Amino acid sequence: MSRRRFPRLAPVARSNQILRMSEQTEAPASTCVLCDRAVPRVQLPAGPTVGFCPTCAADLNLLPVEDLSRLSQEEIDRLPFGHIALDPEGTVLRFNAHEARKSGLDPRNVVGRSFFREVAPCTSVQAFAGRYEQMVRGECSTAQRFRYVFRFRGSERLVQIFLSYLPARGEGLIIVRELSHV
Numbered sequence: 001m002s003r004r005r006f007p008r009l010a011p012v013a014r015s016n017q018i019l020r021m022s023e024q025t026e027a028p029a030s031t032c033v034l035c036d037r038a039v040p041r042v043q044l045p046a047g048p049t050v051g052f053c054p055t056c057a058a059d060l061n062l063l064p065v066e067d068l069s070r071l072s073q074e075e076i077d078r079l080p081f082g083h084i085a086l087d088p089e090g091t092v093l094r095f096n097a098h099e100a101r102k103s104g105l106d107p108r109n110v111v112g113r114s115f116f117r118e119v120a121p122c123t124s125v126q127a128f129a130g131r132y133e134q135m136v137r138g139e140c141s142t143a144q145r146f147r148y149v150f151r152f153r154g155s156e157r158l159v160q161i162f163l164s165y166l167p168a169r170g171e172g173l174i175i176v177r178e179l180s181h182v
């Protein structure tokens with residue numbers, strides 16, 4: 001199966017958050033949100049990070065990013081996959097342009113609302129919201145990948161979800177990668 005090619009995008013860049021190919025010298029800090037490869041760590045403080053690896057970055061025509069949680073809104077709006085940041089209670093902190101296009105939701109109407117109860121009530125189930133709550137309480141792994149079907153009026157969307165909670169930042173991250181339409 002060949003990988004889907006995305007149009008060339010401007011690199012998502014902030015000098016202290018981009019992992020350049022020549023700088024891959026330290027041990028991996030985490031796994032890629034899009035695959036299971038290691039994300040090399042360069043200049044970040046101790047603790048888990050959430051990023052994507054050089055291989056996936058090359059497939060997306062972007063530079064690898066070692067910590068997606070530290071990007072600005074402008075930078076996450078350029079990502080070719082959904083990026084949703086949550087506080088520990090599940091309130092949306094950031095909602096990127098890609099996810100807005102795919103879901104048909106306006107970020108101005110999403111930020112500040114409960115993701116699991118108001119924005120995407122189809123996720124208010126143990127397999128999604130329950131996992132997030134367990135992560136926040138420290139009862140399970142703070143990073144999990146699974147497939148999910150988002151149900152909208154008149155359509156469904158099969159996606160791969162990377163769900164993560166970073167206790168040191170007090171922030172959760174949902175990465176939504178389109179698989180196909182159901």
